[in-house]
Amino acid sequence: xxxxxxxxxxxxxxxxxxxxxxxxxxxxxxxxxxxxxxxxxxxxxxxxxxxxxxxxxxxxxxxxxxxxxxxxxxxxxxxxxxxxxxxxxxxxxxxxxxxxxxxxxxxxxxxxxxxxxxxxxxxxxxxxxxxxxxxxxxxxxxxxxxxxxxxxxxxxxxxxxxxxxxxxxxxxxxxxxxxxxxxxxxxxxxxxxxxxxxxxxxxxxxxxxxxxxxxxxxxxxxxxxxxxxxxxxxxxxxxxxxxxxxxxxxxxxxxxxxxxxxxxxxxxxxxxxxxxxxxxxxxxxxxxxxxxxxxxxxxxxxxxxxxxxxxxxxxxxxxxxxxxxxxxxxxxxxxxxxxxxxxxxxxxxxxxxxxxxxxxxx
Ligand SMILES: *Cc1c(COP(=O)(O)O)cnc(C)c1O
Numbered sequence: 040x041x042x043x044x045x046x047x048x049x050x051x052x053x054x055x056x057x058x059x060x061x062x063x064x065x066x067x068x069x070x071x072x073x074x075x076x077x078x079x080x081x082x083x084x085x086x087x088x089x090x091x092x093x094x095x096x097x098x099x100x101x102x103x104x105x106x107x108x109x110x111x112x113x114x115x116x117x118x119x120x121x122x123x124x125x126x127x128x129x130x131x132x133x134x135x136x137x138x139x140x141x142x143x144x145x146x147x148x149x150x151x152x153x154x155x156x157x158x159x160x161x162x163x164x165x166x167x168x169x170x171x172x173x174x175x176x177x178x179x180x181x182x183x184x185x186x187x188x189x190x191x192x193x194x195x196x197x198x199x200x201x202x203x204x205x206x207x208x209x210x211x212x213x214x215x216x217x218x219x220x221x222x223x224x225x226x227x228x229x230x231x232x233x234x235x236x237x238x239x240x241x242x243x244x245x246x247x248x249x250x251x252x253x254x255x256x257x258x259x260x261x262x263x264x265x266x267x268x269x270x271x272x273x274x275x276x277x278x279x280x281x282x283x284x285x286x287x288x289x290x291x292x293x294x295x296x297x298x299x300x301x302x303x304x305x306x307x308x309x310x311x312x313x314x315x316x317x318x319x320x321x322x323x324x325x326x327x328x329x330x331x332x333x334x335x336x337x338x339x340x341x342x343x344x345x346x347x348x349x350x351x352x353x354x355x356x357x358x359x360x361x362x363x364x365x366x367x368x369x370x371x372x373x374x375x376x377x378x379x380x381x382x383x384x385x386x387x388x389x390x391x392x393x394x395x396x397x398x399x400x401x
Pocket of ligand 1: 049113114115116117143189191192193213214215216234235
């Protein structure tokens with residue numbers, strides 16, 4: 040058996056230590072004689088798993104007591120609808136101020152439009168989303184129901200350096216590809232949500248961290264399952280939660296705590312990203328596609344300038360055990376996604392391989 044370095048944008052690598060623990064507990068979790076997949080979600084063993092997961096996430100992100108932690112389903116894509124369904128009714132204007140920094144923001148915009156009026160506060164579409172627009176407080180309408188940003192743009196490889204001040208308007212953030220990768224001050228946000236399959240665990244569980252005063256204002260006709268309230272009132276167990284995904288997420292949180300928490304992980308992530316960016320900045324063949332100031336720590340797109348060379352690179356990379364480096368079609372070239380679970384070693388080896396490819400092709 041040989042594990043490869045998997046640079047997939049999502050679902051993506053999990054820490055090998057976590058996979059080993061899960062494998063060891065597969066047939067008999069903690070003396071229960073069953074797999075976590077076979078357990079009742081009402082059993083004491085599973086309720087403890089869910090409670091421990093929440094406790095660890097609260098510690099890792101320093102989540103204040105006036106925020107609920109919800110474990111939901113449907114991915115970030117369902118949050119694109121759930122956010123407006125729960126927040127549009129907050130103000131008579133029923134408007135949302137959304138910043139457009141790429142494909143995922145666009146989807147948040149198009150869903151929100153079904154439930155109210157969207158004002159695009161700023162956009163970086165003029166330069167194919169290669170930067171983050173500068174945002175000041177006066178750009179946000181103080182009568183809006185909510186504001187929305189995408190702090191890390193998975194496809195285009197951009198990242199907010201600063202979280203904008205939106206005044207009293209609750210700021211909602213889609214952190215699918217950056218949650219737990221660097222320190223964020225939860226108090227600056229009304230809602231943080233993230234699909235799990237990039238930095239948290241397997242697909243299937245979706246995290247929503249919701250400030251309590253934002254719960255309970257759903258628009259009329261909101262389906263029960265799409266209101267935050269029912270999930271908050273039932274500790275995310277109104278219906279069957281994605282039990283196994285949540286269990287793996289708990290193991291990932293434990294792993295992250297053992298590594299020293301989010302601040303320690305951020306340092307490692309900066310080291311990994313710098314290794315790759317330093318190489319790209321000095322390469323005669325490869326170059327990054329994003330304005331330096333806004334480069335992502337998690338998703339790093341790069342090109343050779345020749346489609347044929349890009350193709351050859353991807354093919355040779357796979358043969359060497361570096362998989363899923365093919366870029367998204369809207370950017371082209373390559374993209375290395377280096378989430379928390381990607382070891383420094385993986386990035387070092389990738390850079391060595393890129394150096395070798397460069398020397399053979401320039
Ligand atoms: C992957 C991703 C999504 C989509 O997530 P799903 O869980 O597949 O719905 C949304 N937003 C961002 C920023 C992403 O990276």
